[in-house]
Amino acid sequence: LISIEQARSGHPVLKKHGRFLGSSFDPHKEAASWADRIVNGLGAHDLVIVLGLGCGYHVAELRSRLGAERVVVIENDAEVVSQVLGIFPELVGTQIIVETDWLNLAANDRFRDALANVFRIAIHGPSCQIEPDFFRSVERLLIGRDKVSFLLQLKARPDIWAVLDPQKIASMPDEVISIKTLQGIFSASGAASRERRIWRVLEELVV
């Protein structure tokens, strides 16, 4: 299913299900401009969670701009990972989370650690086109604005979970969750908590 081809620029590029996972012209150049776009406006300590390892060029570009510790990759195909690491031995040591079912991500320690940071979601287009359902679900989970994703995200944040009212959470609507929804689900005992007071500051930012 996965083969290694050569792009016109001479760089190796992966092909999966007959589709290229990077530019067939110049994957290196394409990855550089993609990485520039992602890095633009990023906070000094923000993490980037990349959806899709692709051929690894874009991850290598991001690593060179941000450092390995600020890049986390989510991939659902272990074979892609082994092929890429064969092409790019320098990517060994990159935080790559391999899960075939997005629902298992919430139980993954490395994923939870990543969630506890300020992060930007960076979508690798070719990977997402080949596996749209998986990556769309992961994106939804990372955004956390529907009930299931929100609950999964809370698993990674026990400090917030502890100050919420379980009954109010249960009666939350399934539709888009916003800061206004959150205002109403803190427990009475959590009203004085540090977490609630941080939300209070954020509430003042809502115009």
Next chain:
Amino acid sequence: MKILVMSLLRIGDIVLATPVLAGLRRKFPDAEIHLLINSQFRQISPLVSGVDRTIYFERDLMQKGLGEAGVPLFEPYERLEELVDGMEAESYDWAINLTHSRLSGWLMGLVPTKKKTGLCFDHSGRASFGSSWFRFLNHQVESEGRETFHFTDIFRFGLELGDAVSSGPVLEETARGKSEAESWMSTNAQGSGAQGSGPLVAVQVLTSDPKKDWSLQKFASAIESFCRLNPSAVIGILGAPFERERILPFVETLKSKGIKAEAAILGFEGAYSFLKRSRLLITGDTSIKHLAAAAKTPIVEISLGSSDVYRTGSYLHGSVIIQSREACAPCVHSKACHRATHACSDRIPADVVAMVANEALGKRTHQLKTIAEEFKSEVEILRVESRTPGFWSAYSVLEPFSEESVARWLDLACRKIWLGSANRGTEIRRLSEFLRKIHPTTSAIEWRHLLADFERQGQLVDGKINGFKVGIEYLKGTYEDPRRLGVFVRTLIQFRERIRHSALLKSFKSSMDQIIEDDISPPFVRFRRIVDAIGEMEKRTQIHLSLIRGLAAEMEEGSHEAQP
């Protein structure tokens, strides 16, 4: 000692906080001072001296995270938590909030420190201020009019920095700014004479708020008239890089009229250095006016829309403020102009600005009265005085010798003593000197009559307060009886009606309003508030009376000295 200073509003407010930073540095030379500001104003940081670390509040990123569906829900939370973690790790000894917004109040509550000054909300949302001055600021934000203190003064009095604080903004020129300004000077000196004989006059034509903008057409006419009076002047039209597209055509318009004008599109550091090299700044209500105050460059400020000169006017002695007499000005900051035309802007004639700027450039003041007289139906011309009275003040150059005028200054001096930042003797001396300065032709007999009348009013209140105190004693055990409390409140209403029209006592009216109109609070709370308000009035009346008597003695003495 580690101190955190929060200034979470705009650039102008950060500049207004600089006297505090300088005062803290002077009072605590070994302290580590951190400054928290909004990240979108980070360009001001290089100019602010005496700060060991500047921390940025990522307001834009957090706001974006809260509002956009594609951004992770917890992103703003994590971002803010990271900031809070950082502040916790610093273990500050003192946190100072100069912002006075709900946001800063909640944030202040998250800073773990023993000493906090400025608005702070505890977990239940209860506000504390840590200083009577900052509590006063809380009431002042709501009130309108001239009976207020400049924010810079409230900060320096509230933090007990006293004379250790410089009187105006303090900024430090940077090498980058210097080179930017000098490069402008050298480019535009060729042919325009900026480094030649003509004075460089900076003009800031745009503001951040359309309500505060004077029309470009009027600016052009004013500059044209000004250049007729000062043909050698070189006009630098100041603007930020993002304003380039509006500034350049305007400069071309001026050039087509034969005016020596050039666009000065500069960053903040460059703008400050440019102002240091200018002889005058003509501006609306902008942060640039505060930079000019720091550069000690004379300022002519055009106050329009919601511009609140009495709280945030340029803190530079001798500055001139031109304020529209339009009935709706100043308006509310958060609301758009409700008029069909920008009436307050339309009302200010271009010639007034040109003539006032001409006076300011020549460091003259004697014509200001004549100009103000001629255009008194359109504008009010105010002069900034920050030396004599011991606090920032702005008064009309046509200030009449009236009960209202004298009462305003007397009441401000009284508040300053009451809030615990002044010595009575010093205030009396400063006040008498200041009043003589703004009313130089008033005779001793006029002072005697006015002050005697004030003393009578003060004594009347004093007597009334004694009556109220007796009433309070009687109420102590019976305030839960609504009939008795009602009877007492009726006597307060009668008293409020008596003082309503008194210039001297009208400031008591607002505290009386609060206790009279509070019919929601439980009886005990209401009773406590009445006791506190009466106590405050008693103290302030005593101060009023001692100021009036001291002032009367000073004025008598002054009149004897004036006699041959």
